[in-house]
Amino acid sequence: MGALHEGHCQLLKKSLEDGNQNHIISIFVNPTQFAANEDLGSYPKQVQKDVDAILAIDTNAVFFIPEVSELYPCKNKNMVLPPKKMNQLACGLSRPTHFQGVLTVLTKLLNIVQPDFMYMGKKDYQQLQIVKNMCKDFFFKTSVIGVETVRQNDGLALSSRNAYLSSTEKQKAPQLRKALLSLKSQWEKEENTSILVKKFKNALKNDFKLDYIEILDQENLQKIELSHKACIALAAAYLGKTRLIDNIELPPRKIPTKETNE
Amino acid sequence: MGALHEGHCQLLKKSLEDGNQNHIISIFVNPTQFAANEDLGSYPKQVQKDVDAILAIDTNAVFFIPEVSELYPCKNKNMVLPPKKMNQLACGLSRPTHFQGVLTVLTKLLNIVQPDFMYMGKKDYQQLQIVKNMCKDFFFKTSVIGVETVRQNDGLALSSRNAYLSSTEKQKAPQLRKALLSLKSQWEKEENTSILVKKFKNALKNDFKLDYIEILDQENLQKIELSHKACIALAAAYLGKTRLIDNIELPPRKIPTKETNE
Numbered sequence: 001m002g003a004l005h006e007g008h009c010q011l012l013k014k015s016l017e018d019g020n021q022n023h024i025i026s027i028f029v030n031p032t033q034f035a036a037n038e039d040l041g042s043y044p045k046q047v048q049k050d051v052d053a054i055l056a057i058d059t060n061a062v063f064f065i066p067e068v069s070e071l072y073p074c075k076n077k078n079m080v081l082p083p084k085k086m087n088q089l090a091c092g093l094s095r096p097t098h099f100q101g102v103l104t105v106l107t108k109l110l111n112i113v114q115p116d117f118m119y120m121g122k123k124d125y126q127q128l129q130i131v132k133n134m135c136k137d138f139f140f141k142t143s144v145i146g147v148e149t150v151r152q153n154d155g156l157a158l159s160s161r162n163a164y165l166s167s168t169e170k171q172k173a174p175q176l177r178k179a180l181l182s183l184k185s186q187w188e189k190e191e192n193t194s195i196l197v198k199k200f201k202n203a204l205k206n207d208f209k210l211d212y213i214e215i216l217d218q219e220n221l222q223k224i225e226l227s228h229k230a231c232i233a234l235a236a237a238y239l240g241k242t243r244l245i246d247n248i249e250l251p252p253r254k255i256p257t258k259e260t261n262e
Numbered sequence: 263m264g265a266l267h268e269g270h271c272q273l274l275k276k277s278l279e280d281g282n283q284n285h286i287i288s289i290f291v292n293p294t295q296f297a298a299n300e301d302l303g304s305y306p307k308q309v310q311k312d313v314d315a316i317l318a319i320d321t322n323a324v325f326f327i328p329e330v331s332e333l334y335p336c337k338n339k340n341m342v343l344p345p346k347k348m349n350q351l352a353c354g355l356s357r358p359t360h361f362q363g364v365l366t367v368l369t370k371l372l373n374i375v376q377p378d379f380m381y382m383g384k385k386d387y388q389q390l391q392i393v394k395n396m397c398k399d400f401f402f403k404t405s406v407i408g409v410e411t412v413r414q415n416d417g418l419a420l421s422s423r424n425a426y427l428s429s430t431e432k433q434k435a436p437q438l439r440k441a442l443l444s445l446k447s448q449w450e451k452e453e454n455t456s457i458l459v460k461k462f463k464n465a466l467k468n469d470f471k472l473d474y475i476e477i478l479d480q481e482n483l484q485k486i487e488l489s490h491k492a493c494i495a496l497a498a499a500y501l502g503k504t505r506l507i508d509n510i511e512l513p514p515r516k517i518p519t520k521e522t523n524e
Contacts, residue, residue, distance in 0.1 A: 074399040076345035083338035137336040
């Protein structure tokens with residue numbers, strides 16, 4: 001989507017570390033993943049700055065920067081629909097057509113580029129798992145690699161949307177991460193998911209307007225029941241008009257999880 | 263879908279004529295293109311006979327005959343949705359989830375096989391145009407080739423579903439083709455689409471239960487208005503419990519088409 005920050009650069013660095021030599025960087029603000037009431041029009045664009053940032057890491061990088069009319073050549077448009085069970089929760093509830101836009105544009109990009117690997121950040125964790133599932137389901141030859149979220153020193157996950165934050169909001173923003181870290185610290189001790197969720201909500205209550213907090217199975221994003229599997233806490237919250245998302249991985253625990261998180 | 267007849271064999275013969283040497287034949291009765299009330303359970307299966315018929319034409323043909331669990335490996339399933347404007351008419355009205363099943367399984371097959379060409383019959387004309395549109399829209403490298411419908415001497419289009427017809431019905435079945443030929447013979451003289459449709463309905467009225475008759479733009483399947491473009495008449499009708507479809511191409515005509523066909 002462009003408006004690159006260190007989190008995007010980390011994807012390229014990780015791929016170089018993994019020994020890959022030929023990199024194709026797509027920069028495309030995809031209209032089909034924005035709803036009418038969302039920030040397509042104001043989404044930050046800085047293509048030359050993005051190109052320079054990539055070339056500073058890999059002088060051999062190749063860029064694919066299509067026009068909307070090039071990636072959407074047909075008047076009659078097809079759409080890839082994600083599975084309801086992975087879409088109708090977390091970000092998919094507040095952005096019901098978002099992931100179909102993501103899968104549709106990725107189907108096009110994967111067919112055009114045909115990469116061996118695609119590197120995606122773990123900040124958009126639901127997106128990562130939905131994309132991995134589609135690639136398996138549709139037999140794309142591309143392996144999807146999830147890369148750790150890059151954070152500021154104060155813990156705030158890097159995001160192109162952080163540019164929308166006022167200076168006061170910037171001071172408050174790291175609270176989202178702190179509340180997730182606090183949840184993780186209680187994960188092994190507190191078996192009641194509802195209590196974990198309640199404590200998380202209390203930690204955020206004044207400055208943020210919570211969109212969701214969900215504790216789910218890491219792989220299939222389903223609600224956990226008596227699970228010993230690796231889990232993930234996904235959260236989204238508004239700080240002023242800016243929607244921030246973050247998540248934290250929760251290791252398999254010894255005590256079973258007795259309740260779902262609603 | 264297997265249950266091969268001479269129409270399927272013609273696809274392979276045409277590809278050989280076109281100079282292609284390596285053929286992969288998929289035989290798979292795709293569950294996602296059948297609705298719950300349709301004939302998935304009774305759809306004819308005759309795999310060994312199918313294989314023999316193909317090998318009689320091309321001894322080098324390779325077969326891909328997957329299990330349902332192989333082509334649908336994920337519990338959480340993605341779907342490719344066709345464009346509403348191409349889906350919500352003709353067969354798409356009476357079978358609203360049919361074409362999404364077709365596009366979904368073809369996305370899988372195209373990714374697995376990655377063919378240069380895919381040969382499909384013109385009998386399922388709406389399917390052919392929807393698939394061509396998806397391949398362009400999603401940048402599949404595969405070119406889709408439409409092949410002429412193969413018919414019995416009496417004009418009946420070959421179809422695996424003809425096996426359902428009783429001997430009386432078999433005698434009546436060619437009437438669908440005759441009514442389409444009659445429509446075509448009046449195409450240049452009669453500019454009123456409604457009259458053409460009415461005459462077609464009269465020609466069928468006793469033996470068949472008409473599902474639809476549509477006169478559409480050949481390429482984008484939209485209703486025609488004052489069009490000098492090549493058109494197509496698409497028809498589906500029940501003979502007893504068996505649903506038959508057929509179509510006839512209508513050349514661009516000198517007189518403009520003044521009305522849509524409803």
